[in-house]
Amino acid sequence: MSSPKPRRRSTSRAQQKSLKKPAIPLYVSAVAAGFPLPGDDAVEQTLSIDQYLVQNPVATFFVRASGHSMEGVHITTGDILVVDRSVSPKSGAIVVAAVFGELVVKRLMKKGSKTLLVSEHTDYEPIVVEDGSDCVIWGVVTGVVRKLA
Amino acid sequence: MKKSNAQSAFTGLVDCNNFFVSCERLFRPDLSHKPVLVLSANDGCVISRSKEVKDLGIPMGVPHFEIRDRIKAEGITVFSSNFALYRDISQRVMQTVRSIAPDSEVYSIDEAFFHVAQNDAEAVAHTIKQRIEQWVGIPVSIGVGETKTIAKHMGAFAKKHTGIAIISPEARRALQAASLREIWGVGRKTYEKLERYGVRTVGDVLRAGPVHMRTHLGILGEQLYFELVGVAATSKKMRTHHQSIMSSASFGKKVTGATTLEDALSYHVAQVAEKARQDEHVAHDISFSIRYEDADGATRIHTERVPLVPPTASTAHLTKVVLKAARPFFRNSFLYKKVGVVLSNMTTPEATTGSLFLDTDTTRSGDVLMKVFDAINTKHGRGSVRMATEQRTHAWKGKSGFISDAYTTSWTALPQVAIE
Numbered sequence: 089m090s091s092p093k094p095r096r097r098s099t100s101r102a103q104q105k106s107l108k109k110p111a112i113p114l115y116v117s118a119v120a121a122g123f124p125l126p127g128d129d130a131v132e133q134t135l136s137i138d139q140y141l142v143q144n145p146v147a148t149f150f151v152r153a154s155g156h157s158m159e160g161v162h163i164t165t166g167d168i169l170v171v172d173r174s175v176s177p178k179s180g181a182i183v184v185a186a187v188f189g190e191l192v193v194k195r196l197m198k199k200g201s202k203t204l205l206v207s208e209h210t211d212y213e214p215i216v217v218e219d220g221s222d223c224v225i226w227g228v229v230t231g232v233v234r235k236l237a
Numbered sequence: 238m239k240k241s242n243a244q245s246a247f248t249g250l251v252d253c254n255n256f257f258v259s260c261e262r263l264f265r266p267d268l269s270h271k272p273v274l275v276l277s278a279n280d281g282c283v284i285s286r287s288k289e290v291k292d293l294g295i296p297m298g299v300p301h302f303e304i305r306d307r308i309k310a311e312g313i314t315v316f317s318s319n320f321a322l323y324r325d326i327s328q329r330v331m332q333t334v335r336s337i338a339p340d341s342e343v344y345s346i347d348e349a350f351f352h353v354a355q356n357d358a359e360a361v362a363h364t365i366k367q368r369i370e371q372w373v374g375i376p377v378s379i380g381v382g383e384t385k386t387i388a389k390h391m392g393a394f395a396k397k398h399t400g401i402a403i404i405s406p407e408a409r410r411a412l413q414a415a416s417l418r419e420i421w422g423v424g425r426k427t428y429e430k431l432e433r434y435g436v437r438t439v440g441d442v443l444r445a446g447p448v449h450m451r452t453h454l455g456i457l458g459e460q461l462y463f464e465l466v467g468v469a470a471t472s473k474k475m476r477t478h479h480q481s482i483m484s485s486a487s488f489g490k491k492v493t494g495a496t497t498l499e500d501a502l503s504y505h506v507a508q509v510a511e512k513a514r515q516d517e518h519v520a521h522d523i524s525f526s527i528r529y530e531d532a533d534g535a536t537r538i539h540t541e542r543v544p545l546v547p548p549t550a551s552t553a554h555l556t557k558v559v560l561k562a563a564r565p566f567f568r569n570s571f572l573y574k575k576v577g578v579v580l581s582n583m584t585t586p587e588a589t590t591g592s593l594f595l596d597t598d599t600t601r602s603g604d605v606l607m608k609v610f611d612a613i614n615t616k617h618g619r620g621s622v623r624m625a626t627e628q629r630t631h632a633w634k635g636k637s638g639f640i641s642d643a644y645t646t647s648w649t650a651l652p653q654v655a656i657e
Contacts, residue, residue, distance in 0.1 A: 146332045147372035149645065151264075155656040163656055168648075174372045184654050189267030191654040207657045224266070226374075 141231040147174035149227065151184060153193060158182070158208045163193065163232055170231035182229040187215060188222055193229065247358045247404075248469065249351045249381040250388040251334055251365060253327075254396065256347035257285035259375045260326045261316050264644050264652040272313040276301050278486050280317055280636045317637035325645040329373045337365050350385055362401050378402075383467035387412065389421040404467075412465075413440035422461070430454065439465050482520075484508035485577025491530065495567035498527070498576065502563060503627035505578040506555045511614075513550035513580055514607060521548045521582035525559050530572040539566055548584065551607050555580075556624045 142148045149171050157164040161182055171184050179198035184191055185205055194205040194215075203217040217223045253259060257275040262268045272289035276282065282300045283290075293311055295304060301315075308315055327346045334341050338351035338361060353361045362379045369377050380392025382404035390412060395402035402408065416438055417423045417431060431437070434453050436445055442465050450458035463469075484505040492498075502525060513520055526540040543562050549555065559578065613622045642650035 144372070146329045146336070150651050151654045152651040153656050154653050158656055165656070168651065169654065173374060186266030189269075191264065191266060191652065193654050193656045209657060212657050226266070 141170050141233065142172075143230070144172055144174045147227075148172045148230075150233075151191070156209055158193065158195075160208055161195075161232075163229075164234075166234070168233040169193065169229050170233065171227035172230045173227040175228040175230060177225050177228050184226040184229060185217075186224045186226050191226060196225070245355045245383075246352050247355045247381050247383060248385050248388045249338070249353055249358065249362055249365075249379055250344070250385070250392040251330075251349045251351065251369070252378050252380070252392050252396065253330060253347035254376045254378055255285050255287055256327075256375070257316075257318065257323055258287045260323050261319070261641055262287075263326070263374045265641075268314055272311055273316070274308075274313055275316045275318060276639065278318055278637070280638055281487075284318070315639045317640040319641045319643070321643045321646045322641065326373060326375060330369055330375055330377070333369045333372055334365055337361060337368060350388065353381070358403055359401075362403065366401060384464045384469045386421050386461075386464035387467065390415065390419070393419070413438065413443065415439050417442070420461075420465070422464075427454065427457075480583060481579055481581040482509045482512045482516075482583070483577060483579045485526070485575065485579075487575040488573060491572040491574055493572055494569060498563070498567055498571075498573050499560060499626050501573070501576050502527075502559055502578065503556050503624050505576060506559050507552050507623060507627055509578050509580045510550055510552040510555050510607075511611065513583065514611060516583070517585065518583040519545075519548040519550045519586050520555075520580035521545055521584065522580070523555055523558060524579045524581065525563060526575075526577050527563065527566050527573065528575040529566070530574065532568075532570040536574070542581075548582075548586070550580075551604070552610065552624060553606065556626060560626060 151169050151171055153163055153167045153169055154165050163169070163182070169184070175181075177183050177196050179196060181196045183194060183196045183205070185194055185196075187194075187205065192205075194207060197204045197206050197214070205215040205217060205223065207214070215221075215223055217225065258273045261273060261275065270289070271287070272293065273287040274283050274290050274295070275285040277284045280301050282298050283295065283304070284297070286295060286297065290313060293307070293313075295307065295313075307313070323346060330347070331341075331343050331349055334349045334351055338353055340353075341349050341351035343349050351361075351365070358381045362381055366377055366379055369375060377400075378392055378396040379401045380388045380390065380395045381402070382388045382391050387404055391402040391404055391408065394408070394411075404412075417428055417436070420439065423431075431442075431453060434445075434449075436442055436450075436453070442450060442462055445453070445462070447459050447462045450462040452458075454461065486501075486505075488501070505525075506523075522542055522544055524540060524542040526538060528536065528538045530536055541562055543558055545555075545558065610622055642652070644650060644652050
C-alpha cells in the first residue's frame with residue numbers, strides 16, 4: 089500500500105530538477121573569444137535514415153522480400169522490409185506472418201472478431217488467424233528500403 | 238524496527254530458454270515444436286537442446302559423432318554455433334530487460350539479474366517476460382527471490398513449470414528441503430566438504446548458522462548462509478561490462494607452421510579487442526596460451542601474461558604485443574592444437590593513470606584509427622579490414638558445417654520472406 093509513495097516523491101523531485109535546469113545545447117565549435125562563426129548557433133544534428141525508419145531498434149529486424157510483388161503497397165522482390173515486433177497490428181497493416189512454418193508478407197484484416205491474412209494475389213485464399221492454427225503474426229512491416237543505384 | 242515490506246528489494250533472474258536453439262528458431266518457424274540442437278565451436282559437442290531433444294534423452298555436452306545415428310533416425314535439425322546471431326539477440330534481450338528494470342546486470346549471454354521492490358516483483362516479472370517474448374521473440378523464464386542464489390533457484394523451478402516463479406512461504410519450504418547440489422555456486426568439492434559435517438540441504442545450512450558455516454567453508458560458507466537465508470551477500474556492485482574477455486579455439490586439426498599460429502593469434506586478438514572497444518574499456522593485461530606438441534611429440538602448454546603500458550584496446554597494439562611475446566613458439570617443428578587470448582583487468586580509459594613516458598598523441602591517433610577500423614567492419618562485415626598478420630587463411634579454423642546465416646548482422650544474409 090505504501091509502495092507508490094516514494095516513487096511519486098521521486099518523480100516530483102525529477103520534475104523540479106528539470107524545471108530548474110534548462111537544457112543546454114551542444115555547440116559545434118569550441119568557445120573562443122571574438123566573433124562567432126555564422127550559423128554556429130544551430131545545434132549539431134545530422135539526419136539518420138536509421139532513426140527515421142526504426143522507432144524501436146530492440147524489436148526491429150530487417151528481412152528481404154522475394155516472390156510476387158505487392159503493387160498496392162509498393163513492395164517488390166529484393167526490397168528490405170523493416171519489421172517492428174513491438175507494434176501492435178491494426179486492420180490493414182502489412183505484416184510478416186509465420187504461416188505453416190514459412191515467413192510470408194500479407195495484409196492483415198480484422199473482420200468482426202476474425203483476424204485474416206489476405207494476399208494481394210487471387211491465387212491465395214485468405215487465412216484465418218486463430219489459436220492453434222499454425223499462423224502467428226511475426227511482426228508489423230513499418231518500412232520498405234530499396235536502393236536504386 | 239519494523240521494516241516496511243515496500244522497501245525490501247528483491248532480485249530476479251531472467252533466463253532465456255534453450256537460448257541458442259531459440260535464436261535459430263526465430264527466423265525458422267518451421268522448426269518450432271521440432272527437435273533442434275546446437276553444437277559447440279568445431280561442431281564438437283551439444284551445447285543447446287530444444288525441449289524435444291531433451292525429451293529424447295540426449296544429454297548436454299555429448300560429442301556430435303556419438304549421436305550421428307540418432308540425429309538421422311529422429312530427424313533432429315543440427316546447427317553449428319552462430320555467435321554473431323546469438324550476440325545480437327542477446328543484446329536485444331538485455332536492452333529489453335533494462336527498459337523495464339534499469340537496475341539490472343548481464344550475468345551471461347542468456348541471463349540477467351534485475352532488482353525490484355518486493356511489491357512490484359510479480360508485475361515487473363510478467364512485463365519483462367511478455368515484452369521479451371513479443372519484442373525479441375525469445376522465450377524466457379524468470380525466478381525472483383531475496384538474493385541472487387534464491388532467484389537462481391526459483392528460475393530453475395520456473396523453467397520446468399510455470400515460466401515465472403516468485404519466492405513464497407510454500408516455495409521457501411521446498412527450498413529448505415532442496416539438496417545443496419541444486420544450489421548455485423555449490424560445486425562438487427564444496428558439497429563433499431559440507432557433507433562430511435552432515436550439511437546436505439539448504440535447511441541444514443540454515444540450522445548450522447553463519448558461524449559454523451564460516452568454520453566449515455570460510456568466508457564462502459558465511460556468504461552461502463546469508464544468500465540462502467535471504468540477505469544478499471554477493472557484491473551488490475553492478476557489473477555492466479566484461480571483467481575479462483576471452484577468445485580461444487581448438488584447431489580443427491593439428492596444424493604446423495609459424496604463419497598459421499600467427500594468423501590464429503591475430504584472429505583471437507582482433508576478436509577480444511573489438512569486444513573491449515564495444516564495452517568502451519581498455520585492458521591492463523593481455524594473456525595468451527598456446528597448446529602444442531613439441532618436436533618430441535610431448536604436449537605442452539605455454540601461458541604468458543603481458544602487462545599493457547599504456548592500457549589499450551587497440552587491435553594494432555595488442556597484436557604487436559602478443560606476436561612479440563609468442564615469437565619463441567613459432568617453430569615449424571611444432572604441431573599446434575589450441576590457442577587462446579584473454580584481456581583482463583578492464584577499466585574505462587579515464588580510470589587509467591597516466592604515465593610519464595607515455596606519448597598521449599600516439600594513443601589518441603590509435604583511437605581514431607580503431608574507430609574507423611570498427612566502422613568499416615560493421616559496414617562491410619567482420620574482417621574486412623584487419624592486421625596483415627591475420628591472413629584469414631584460417632587453415633587453423635575448425636568445422637562449422639551446419640551454421641545458419643548472419644541474419645541480423647549482414648546485409649547479404651537477411652532472412653527471406655515470401656511476398657504473397
